Amino acid sequence: MEMTGLMWLRKTGEARWVLVPRLIAALPLTVFGAFHLTGMTPLMEILERAGIPFPGINYFLAPMLMVVSGLSLGFGYLARLGAFVAMIAMLVATYSKVVIEDWPGPMEPPLALPIVVLLACVAVLVSGAGKWSADLRAWKGV
Numbered sequence: 001m002e003m004t005g006l007m008w009l010r011k012t013g014e015a016r017w018v019l020v021p022r023l024i025a026a027l028p029l030t031v032f033g034a035f036h037l038t039g040m041t042p043l044m045e046i047l048e049r050a051g052i053p054f055p056g057i058n059y060f061l062a063p064m065l066m067v068v069s070g071l072s073l074g075f076g077y078l079a080r081l082g083a084f085v086a087m088i089a090m091l092v093a094t095y096s097k098v099v100i101e102d103w104p105g106p107m108e109p110p111l112a113l114p115i116v117v118l119l120a121c122v123a124v125l126v127s128g129a130g131k132w133s134a135d136l137r138a139w140k141g142v
Contacts, residue, residue: 076133
């Protein structure tokens with residue numbers, strides 16, 4: 001099979017276990033991204049306290065990328081790309097969690113959360129989306 005365009009990103013096997021890390025990553029990414037988008041979390045304050053560059057841009061861009069990558073992982077559609085984007089977001093989240101001493105807002109996520117999501121994304125990046133994914137259906141031409 002000739003790989004064209006982004007098809008090489010979608011290449012995946014039929015492993016069923018990959019659904020677990022996909023969902024472990026997808027759910028928190030989508031939920032926390034939605035919280036950030038709706039203003040339920042003090043994202044601007046988090047970005048500023050952590051010293052993240054371009055907080056004005058990241059205030060809008062980061063939550064949108066979190067939601068999109070979470071949905072990508074959940075459905076297994078361009079899952080490797082979604083995992084890569086999510087890994088960057090989780091590295092920033094882990095850094096923010098470590099450097100901010102007094103967490104703003106009512107909801108303080110545990111440090112383990114972005115680390116677990118990051119590891120789940122690594123599994124998807126290495127393995128592909130697996131058996132129950134849009135990527136496999138596209139790869140097989142279904």
